[in-house]
Amino acid sequence: MKVLVTGGAGFIGSNLVLSLIHNGHTVTVIDNLSTGFRRHLSEFESTGALHLIVGDLRNAECALKEVSNVDVVVHLAANADIRFGWNHPREDTQQNLIVTQNVLEAMRCNNVKRLVFASTGSVYNNTAIIPTPETSATSRQHSLYGASKIAAEALISAYAEAGYVQATIFRLVSVLGPHYSHGHVFDFVKQLHNNPKELLVLGNGNQRKSYIHVVDCVSAIESCLEVSPTFQVYNLGIDDYCTIRDSANWITSEMGVSPSINTGTDDFGWVGDLPFVYLDTSSIRSTGWRTTKTIEQSVRATVRWLLEHDWILSERN
């Protein structure tokens, strides 16, 4: 198939691209390289299997030109910075909603039907329903990021209802694995890489979170490239969770360090952080998809990758 991956130089995107090429697909990537890394894709840039376009999808003309002559669009390009949304309050709307409409309009105008979209488990906020099913999402959002993702879902559903696209939406928990460059495991490894004697944990460390390995995320996306529901929303997570404290222990063990661990007192790490994320994944599992890595395996693999590619620790604040 001819697959267009927006944000294809990013963490999930680049892993997807590598897998798609490995499986014989032809891939076009559009990425503005604002948070992605060209070097994630460098091994394929000289081959005919990958066409990399450095472009910004906030530009509707760019989208219209490039979203053509493909079988499916996997739209991953986004501002994923949930924590610092209020530093730039229009960014989520622009990068996550307006860009999604630019992609949708380009698909409509080019008669490209099949869309896979990455949404977020953050749309559930701190719901009381654990594990959280897809039906728990409401319009009440606690972050600009969540608001922009639920808005993008609504827009996609309107295009799907009108027959312009067939869409699968994944609401993701946090993802770990190679090329990871954003989130608490990154922060912890970076801290300990700089000073192995001390680890500062935001919140009391009892926050409970689910994580999946990026290979499991990629396999879910690939499993639905060819199926064509009108509109389908799947939670994408693991049937398990850990505490931030568990995660810190695995990280320090993998790094072979024994820092003093300084935790806060709140049951959240920052305003908008969710104390408990655990999604009901029975819907995606009913398709036959399964995770292949435990949370501990994912955390440890991520630590090893970061240490083997420690250039990335200095690339991100």
Place this chain on the structure above:
Amino acid sequence: MKVLVTGGAGFIGSNLVLSLIHNGHTVTVIDNLSTGFRRHLSEFESTGALHLIVGDLRNAECALKEVSNVDVVVHLAANADIRFGWNHPREDTQQNLIVTQNVLEAMRCNNVKRLVFASTGSVYNNTAIIPTPETSATSRQHSLYGASKIAAEALISAYAEAGYVQATIFRLVSVLGPHYSHGHVFDFVKQLHNNPKELLVLGNGNQRKSYIHVVDCVSAIESCLEVSPTFQVYNLGIDDYCTIRDSANWITSEMGVSPSINTGTDDFGWVGDLPFVYLDTSSIRSTGWRTTKTIEQSVRATVRWLLEHDWILSERN
């Protein structure tokens, strides 16, 4: 109070403005006059009670300048054209979501906290739950209009959660009364005004809808100008419904005409039309608010107003 009404020259907006001034408030209106009428406000333009700004809130600078020094913002400005959304697929996003963010940012920057926002019962699509409670809304939308309104609700809730605004959101059924210029009663009166012998009804006429009178809509808005919940969503409708056929009979009776009525065969009037709209209004009624007009009274009053102000029949297609 000092009240800013966006879209204050429109149907609901101008009725609200007249009532606010009558009740002693000072009112600023921002309206781009794209669908509103300056003459709705003409009796107050020369008084000190009304300050009318002809401006476009898609311009963020306009919003920032004018949303200051007020106690409350009633944000009604919107593209309300649900039926023809696909003729201009970016308009709902721009006029209903981006404009809402411009208003929210202007409020945040000017430290104006209190917001009342007009959303829509269309966000429920053709739900099976009748009467429909507020909890029935999901991100799955059937129109660009519904998608833009649920997106605006989500954005407002994120601003509310962060403490920047305190918001009351009304999900409205169709509204009738003086200054009405959009919807099936308008269409029917216009048809019969041109040709009293024939009435064309879109759909089979059995569509069931709720309508409230604009005075009841205005009284609900006014009842929450001073209360300050962090975030509250109310359905705003009537505890009743009628069929389009009922409505056609009241209209022809009020006009004193006996046309042949030609109906279609579908149980919807147009793609995206909802066969049954009946919202659960127990939440807003628990505050003491009540409707004062029946649906029949609202339809008949609207017909009389349109006939007494038939200039408006030629102003709208």
